[in-house]
Amino acid sequence: EPEVTQTPSHQVTQMGQEVILRCVPISNHLYFYWYRQILGQKVEFLVSFYNNEISEKSEIFDDQFSVERPDGSNFTLKIRSTKLEDSAMYFCASSPFTASSGANVLTFGAGSRLTVL
Amino acid sequence: AQTVTQSQPEMSVQEAETVTLSCTYDTSESDYYLFWYKQPPSRQMILVIRQEAYKQQNATENRFSVNFQKAAKSFSLKISDSQLGDAAMYFCAYVFSGTYKYIFGTGTRLKVLA
Numbered sequence: 001e002p003e004v005t006q007t008p009s010h011q012v013t014q015m016g017q018e019v020i021l022r023c024v025p026i027s028n029h030l031y032f033y034w035y036r037q038i039l040g041q042k043v044e045f046l047v048s049f050y051n052n053e054i055s056e057k058s059e060i061f062d063d064q065f066s067v068e069r070p071d072g073s074n075f076t077l078k079i080r081s082t083k084l085e086d087s088a089m090y091f092c093a094s095s096p097f098t099a100s101s102g103a104n105v106l107t108f109g110a111g112s113r114l115t116v117l
Numbered sequence: 118a119q120t121v122t123q124s125q126p127e128m129s130v131q132e133a134e135t136v137t138l139s140c141t142y143d144t145s146e147s148d149y150y151l152f153w154y155k156q157p158p159s160r161q162m163i164l165v166i167r168q169e170a171y172k173q174q175n176a177t178e179n180r181f182s183v184n185f186q187k188a189a190k191s192f193s194l195k196i197s198d199s200q201l202g203d204a205a206m207y208f209c210a211y212v213f214s215g216t217y218k219y220i221f222g223t224g225t226r227l228k229v230l231a
Contacts, residue, residue: 003161031217041223042121043162043208048217056217091162095217104217108154108162 002026004109006092012115016081021112023075023092031104032075033093034067036060037111043091049075082116089113119144121211123222130199131230137184138194138225140209147171148214151185151192156224157205165207168192196227204229 005024013019025032034046047057049067066078075094079086089111095104120143130136142151153165168176168185175183180200184193196203209222 033217035219035221043210043219043221043224045218045220058218089160104212105152105164105167106219107164110161 002107004092004094004107006090006109006112008112009110010113010115012117013082015084015116019079019082019086019114021077021079021090021092021114023077023109024073025075025092025094026096026107027073029094029096029107031055031095032067032069033095033106034077035091035093035108036088037091038085038088046077046090079114082114084116087114087116119146119211119213119220121209121220121222123207123209123225125225126223127226127228129228129230130196130203132199132201134199135195135197136199136227138196138207138209138227140192140194140222142190142192142209142211142220144190144211144213146213150212150214151183152210152212152219153181153183153192153194154208154210154221155203155205156208157202162208166194199229201229201231203227 007022032049037043047061048055091111092109093106122141149170151168154162155165156162166178180197182195206224208224211220
């Protein structure tokens with residue numbers, strides 16, 4: 001069964017450093033997402049991406065965050081200058097359908113745990 | 118604003134027994150979808166079951182079924198004949214039709230006792 005793959009599985013970084021989290025969505029999917037889960041808290045939407053541009057973003061997704069699909073297969077989340085509160089599990093997801101054709105059933109990756117020291 | 122509430126942080130069930138996980142949500146929309154996702158210790162969230170709000174019939178997937186009460190804004194998950202492999206964190210999620218932003222609950226950790 002097709003999977004969404006994420007790398008790295010765990011990254012430790014110093015506050016203020018740049019971090020790039022990588023995702024390979026399912027190949028025929030059109031929509032891509034990043035969610036995050038701070039330890040012990042709910043999964044929160046960060047951003048959705050379609051046709052090489054952001055389609056929706058949350059208030060969490062400020063100027064420190066950016067997303068990119070650099071080569072047609074990878075989908076990356078960059079945090080420019082990490083803060084302690086960015087420590088979380090970051091989940092990538094993808095879906096095949098347009099929103100207008102019904103619910104986007106998301107396929108999630110296994111997550112990338114980011115620890116900011 | 119839409120919210121999803123899971124009031125049971127943790128539940129236990131004996132193997133082969135039935136357990137029900139609760140979820141309530143709040144929305145002013147009429148066209149939306151509800152989901153249960155399972156997150157086993159390997160961390161990858163897996164879709165368990167989906168319910169379209171316009172459908173009155175409760176969704177079922179093998180041992181998993183939902184009790185969808187639209188007026189009460191309740192969406193509980195029933196797991197029948199529980200198996201050890203059902204042990205996981207279960208998340209209830211809502212998405213308004215036409216958007217991509219899932220709203221998740223805080224999750225219920227299910228333990229299955231042998």
